[in-house]
Amino acid sequence: MTGVLAATGIRMSFGGLTALKSGTIEVAAGAIIGLIGRNGSGKSTLFNCMTGYFRPQAGEITLSGRDITGMQPHRIVEHGIARTFQTPRLDFDANVRTAVLCGFYPARSSTFLGALCGLPGVRREERSLADKADHLIERLGLGPQRDQPLGTLSMGQVRLVEVARCLAADAKFVLLDEPAAGLTREEQLVLCRQIRELAKQGIGVLLVEHNFFLIHELCERVTVLDEGAAIFVGTPDEVARDPGVLRSYLGAAAEYGREMAAE
Amino acid sequence: MRRFTSRPNTIIVLGLATVSVALAARDPVWTDSWVIVGVYVLIALSTGISYGQAGILSMSQGAFAAIGGYIAAVSTLRFKLPPGIDLLMAAALPALLAYGLARVVTRLTALATALATLALGSVIEIALRNMDNITGGYIGLAGIPGIGIVDTPLKYCVLVWTMICVCVLMYENLVNSPFGRALNVIRHNRLRAQADGVDVPRLLSAAFAFSAAMAGSAGWLYAHYISYISPNSLDTQTSISALLMTVIGGPGIILGPLAGTVFLDVLVRHLPAQELQGMFYGGALILILILAPTGLLGLVPPLLAKLCANRGFRRTTKPATVKPGAAQ
Numbered sequence: 001m002t003g004v005l006a007a008t009g010i011r012m013s014f015g016g017l018t019a020l021k022s023g024t025i026e027v028a029a030g031a032i033i034g035l036i037g038r039n040g041s042g043k044s045t046l047f048n049c050m051t052g053y054f055r056p057q058a059g060e061i062t063l064s065g066r067d068i069t070g071m072q073p074h075r076i077v078e079h080g081i082a083r084t085f086q087t088p089r090l091d092f093d094a095n096v097r098t099a100v101l102c103g104f105y106p107a108r109s110s111t112f113l114g115a116l117c118g119l120p121g122v123r124r125e126e127r128s129l130a131d132k133a134d135h136l137i138e139r140l141g142l143g144p145q146r147d148q149p150l151g152t153l154s155m156g157q158v159r160l161v162e163v164a165r166c167l168a169a170d171a172k173f174v175l176l177d178e179p180a181a182g183l184t185r186e187e188q189l190v191l192c193r194q195i196r197e198l199a200k201q202g203i204g205v206l207l208v209e210h211n212f213f214l215i216h217e218l219c220e221r222v223t224v225l226d227e228g229a230a231i232f233v234g235t236p237d238e239v240a241r242d243p244g245v246l247r248s249y250l251g252a253a254a255e256y257g258r259e260m261a262a263e
Numbered sequence: 264m265r266r267f268t269s270r271p272n273t274i275i276v277l278g279l280a281t282v283s284v285a286l287a288a289r290d291p292v293w294t295d296s297w298v299i300v301g302v303y304v305l306i307a308l309s310t311g312i313s314y315g316q317a318g319i320l321s322m323s324q325g326a327f328a329a330i331g332g333y334i335a336a337v338s339t340l341r342f343k344l345p346p347g348i349d350l351l352m353a354a355a356l357p358a359l360l361a362y363g364l365a366r367v368v369t370r371l372t373a374l375a376t377a378l379a380t381l382a383l384g385s386v387i388e389i390a391l392r393n394m395d396n397i398t399g400g401y402i403g404l405a406g407i408p409g410i411g412i413v414d415t416p417l418k419y420c421v422l423v424w425t426m427i428c429v430c431v432l433m434y435e436n437l438v439n440s441p442f443g444r445a446l447n448v449i450r451h452n453r454l455r456a457q458a459d460g461v462d463v464p465r466l467l468s469a470a471f472a473f474s475a476a477m478a479g480s481a482g483w484l485y486a487h488y489i490s491y492i493s494p495n496s497l498d499t500q501t502s503i504s505a506l507l508m509t510v511i512g513g514p515g516i517i518l519g520p521l522a523g524t525v526f527l528d529v530l531v532r533h534l535p536a537q538e539l540q541g542m543f544y545g546g547a548l549i550l551i552l553i554l555a556p557t558g559l560l561g562l563v564p565p566l567l568a569k570l571c572a573n574r575g576f577r578r579t580t581k582p583a584t585v586k587p588g589a590a591q
Contacts, residue, residue, distance in 0.1 A: 053454070077460035089452035101441075102448050106460035108441040112469045115440035116433045122440065129441070169460055 003029045003064040005050070005081060005173045005204060010059035012045050019045040021228035023059065027173060027204040032195065034215040034236070035208045037225035038248065043208050044086075046225070047177055050206075051083045052076040063173075078106050082166035083175040088158050092151030096142055099150055099161050100133045103168030136164045140194055156187025160194060173204040180211040192217050216240070224248070269439070272517040273432045280424040287420055294416045298488055300528050301423035302328075305481035306501065307508040307520035308430055312474035314506065315514035316443070317467045318450045319365065320377035323384035325501030327357035327475040329391060331482030332492045336404040337397060339487075346410045346487060353483035354476040361475030365468035384499050391494045403493025410487045419488045426484065427521070430477055434517055437473070446470060507544050511551045513558025522560050 010023035023046040027033045037043045048054040050061055052073035061069045063079055071079075082103075090099065107129070110122040137146050140160045145153060150161065159179050166174045176195075180188050188211070195218055199205055209215050215222060216236040224232040224239060226248040232239060239245050287297035306324055313321040331353035338349040360383070368379040391398045398404065413422050437443045445466055448456040453463055486492045504527075505520075512523025530547060531540055555562050 051458070053457075072462070073454075073457035074460045074462045077458065083458050085455065085458070089455040091447065091451045094447075098444065102444050102459050105441050105445050110440065112442055112466075112473075115442050116437055116473060118432070118436040122436075126440065165459070 003172055003204070005061075005063050005206075007046065007050050007061045008059055010046060010049050010056045010061070012042075012049055012054055012056050018228055020049070020056075022230070023049070023225070023228070024230050025050075025206070025223050027206045029172060029204045030199050030202045031220060032199050032205045032207060032218045034219035034222035035206060035225065036210070036212070036215060036222060036239075041225040041248075042228040043225050044177070045228075047083070047175060047206075047208050051081065051175060074106075077169055077171075080170060080172035081175065082169045082171035082173070084159070084162040084166060084177055084179060086177040086181060088150075088162060090150050090158070090161075093149050095147050095149050096137060096145050096153070096161055097130075097133055097147065100136055100164045100168055101129060103165035104129045104133065106169050133168065136167055140164050141190070154187065155182045156184070156190060159183065159187075159191060163194060163198075167198075167203075171203065173206070174198060175206045175208070177208050178210060179207070180209060180214045185213075188214055212236075212240070270432060270435050272435050273428065276431045276518060276521065277428050280428055284420050284424050288417050291416065294420050296528075298416060298419045298423055299485075300524060301420065301427060302481050302485045302488075303505070303508065303528070304427055304521050304524045305423070305430060305484075306478050306497075306505045307512070307524045308427070308434065309474040309477035309481070310502075310505040310509040311514060311517070311520040312434060312437075312477065313471050314509055315516070315519065316437070316446045316450075317470040317474070318373060318446075319369070319380065319467065319471055320373065320506070321471070321474070322377060322381035322499060322502045322506070323361075323387070324474070324478045324505050325497045325499055325503075326384035326387040327361065327478035328482030328485065328501065329492075329494070329497040330357045330360070330387065331479030332486035332497055333391060333398055333404070333482075334479075335483045335486040336407045336492050339408050340404060340406065341397075346408055350480060350483050353479045355479075357475035357479035358472040362468045362472040365471040366464060369464045369467040369471075381499070384502055388494055388498055399493075401494065403491060403496070405491045407486050407490045407492065409490070410484075413487075416488075419484070423484055423488075426480065431517060431521075433473075437470075438517065442466060442469070504544070507548055511547055511559060513560035516558060516560045519558045519560045523558065526559060 004026060006026040008024050010020055011018070012020040020042040023042060025033065025035060025046065035043050035046065045054065049056045052071050052075065055070040059069070060067060063081065068076060068079060108125065110119070110125055114122050134146070137143060140163060142157060142160055142164065145157060150158060153161070163174065179191060183191065192214065195205055207215065207219060219236055221233060222236050222239045223230050224245050231248060232242055232245050234242070283297065287293040306328055309327070310321060310324050313319045313324065334353040334356060335346070335349050338344040338352065339346050364379060364383055368376045392401055394400070410422070413419055445456060445459065445461045448459060449461065449463055449467065456463055482497055485497065489496070508523035508527055509520040510523070511526060512521065513519025527544065527547065530543055534543055551558065
């Protein structure tokens with residue numbers, strides 16, 4: 001499986017405020033790419049442009065050379081680009097299995113009318129989707145929690161459910177919006193393992209993060225955004241050493257440095 | 264076997280319908296009122312889909328039913344079509360209208376969508392009043408023939424409750440399909456639904472069209488049974504009553520609208536003075552919204568859990584909702 005998800009020269013402004021001047025990033029299949037930057041540096045805007053939630057005013061987003069700029073979010077998902085949300089927007093009464101099943105929507109072959117009439121094909125598909133969902137849940141190590149409501153899970157488990165939901169949509173690229181926010185270090189390690197597993201299977205991962213630990217653990221390349229433009233692209237170690245990045249992004253890196261020194 | 268156990272609501276309604284129709288058959292007055300209750304159950308069920316599932320606070324279910332009724336009247340009286348064929352049109356035309364409207368307005372806020380359905384209902388009502396040469400204007404159309412072999416009130420009773428069973432089955436099929444789950448996600452969060460790959464306006468429109476088709480077929484049966492239809496038979500008032508019944512019974516629960524319809528019907532039947540109906544409806548609504556925000560049937564699961572835990576008979580919550588309403 002090969003493919004590249006690329007955004008070039010994305011510009012996006014809201015009224016008088018230019019959130020993104022020239023957002024450029026490239027994610028290859030099987031790679032884990034980081035996107036970091038201060039608050040207001042334009043990471044979320046770039047993320048939302050790539051997933052169809054914002055329509056960029058300039059620039060181009062391509063999937064393996066095919067232009068997908070300005071497509072509706074559900075069409076982008078159908079092209080195999082799935083996303084998670086920073087704050088999980090979930091029904092906390094639904095159980096893990098139902099939540100994962102929701103991710104299979106693009107994979108369905110039944111029609112609305114067919115579903116109403118309960119055609120045999122629809123029932124067969126429903127059973128096969130349930131099996132696939134169980135399989136995915138096992139794969140992400142959520143087997144014991146399968147029938148629990150999402151509200152009873154830890155934040156780390158909820159994020160894994162979100163990842164499972166992306167995979168259900170048969171995603172070739174998974175865009176994660178601050179997946180480590182609110183997670184304990186142990187949960188972050190579990191998440192790291194699962195994300196690495198995804199990349200091994202050829203799925204391209206874009207990680208928008210504040211947490212430099214996760215970035216350092218996972219990413220082969222990191223793009224640093226500042227004031228709406230990429231100021232640096234390199235490996236996590238290069239990023240941590242670059243004086244320009246440190247100046248722009250001092251907080252997290254400095255903190256990370258202290259942590260490294262302590263360990 | 265699995266086919267049946269996976270649709271518990273249909274089994275329940277099938278049992279209830281069989282028993283209640285058998286009981287209603289014993290007295291012509293009961294039979295007659297059970298047909299009318301059945302028509303209202305169908306309209307309320309359609310509101311359950313539009314409001315409870317698609318989240319569209321629809322004020323046009325009565326108008327959809329009226330279209331179904333007028334199609335029944337016009338096609339049998341003016342075009343002499345045999346009754347029965349018109350059911351297809353009575354379901355399809357409201358569905359088309361609903362789909363068209365919803366495609367345009369579901370991208371707006373919930374309130375704007377509700378107002379759009381209210382406007383659609385009013386437009387339909389005005390059109391029915393003013394197309395004298397087709398609809399009979401204010402006077403309406405009388406002498407609508409019955410539905411072929413269905414010629415006694417009891418047969419109508421059986422027919423309408425059979426239609427209810429079929430509609431509940433379709434509703435339950437929907438809820439247990441990818442579309443039903445997606446509707447659930449849309450109600451919680453539209454952005455999340457888009458990330459699941461759901462074309463939100465399109466799915467909402469399809470669900471609204473399904474609900475309109477159901478309301479239309481209720482109107483079709485109503486017109487054939489009563490044999491008369493006028494602009495006042497099924498109007499905005501009907502839509503509001505159906506909404507009340509749905510909210511009181513439990514909008515998110517499949518059988519909620521059915522429970523609400525029967526509850527309000529019994530309430531009104533056992534209380535004096537028809538003119539005070541609105542007051543009792545209003546009182547019941549306020550009480551339910553305070554005491555059981557998820558509707559009457561929403562009380563059942565916690566109650567069952569409590570019963571299982573205590574193995575006792577502490578049934579205090581349910582009857583209490585009736586009494587203060589009567590005192591008001």
